[in-house]
Amino acid sequence: IANGYWKALGGLSIALLWLIAGGVFTCTLALFPLAIRCFKCAYISYKPFGRSVTVIYGKISFLGCVWILTFGAPIALYCILLACASCAVLAGIPSLPQWSKLIKLALFPANAIIE
Numbered sequence: 001i002a003n004g005y006w007k008a009l010g011g012l013s014i015a016l017l018w019l020i021a022g023g024v025f026t027c028t029l030a031l032f033p034l035a036i037r038c039f040k041c042a043y044i045s046y047k048p049f050g051r052s053v054t055v056i057y058g059k060i061s062f063l064g065c066v067w068i069l070t071f072g073a074p075i076a077l078y079c080i081l082l083a084c085a086s087c088a089v090l091a092g093i094p095s096l097p098q099w100s101k102l103i104k105l106a107l108f109p110a111n112a113i114i115e
Helices: 002-026 032-046 062-088 090-107
Strands: 053-055 112-114
Touching: 002 032, 002 062, 002 090, 032 062, 032 090, 053 090, 062 090, 090 112
Parallel strands: none
Antiparallel strands: 053 112
């Protein structure tokens, strides 16, 4: 039930945003490593249950700056809006840890360890 609710209430749209970002970054050779990371994040956005995301804060690389300025902030904002909409429904409250995981991943995908 949780996976179906997740996919219907935003998991699919977030995964599509990650796929679009990965497709854009695939066109450039310099940002190709970030494109591969985007495709991994798309899969996690589609099926977030049972996975953990640990972000290592500290030094932000060039790829991290490009990411936050282009796609990171809009995806994180969209995740925040969907998390607030999820709180409006009683059944959506248990999915809040998944949204916080995706917000961290949206802001710092290059510094994230996905397990």
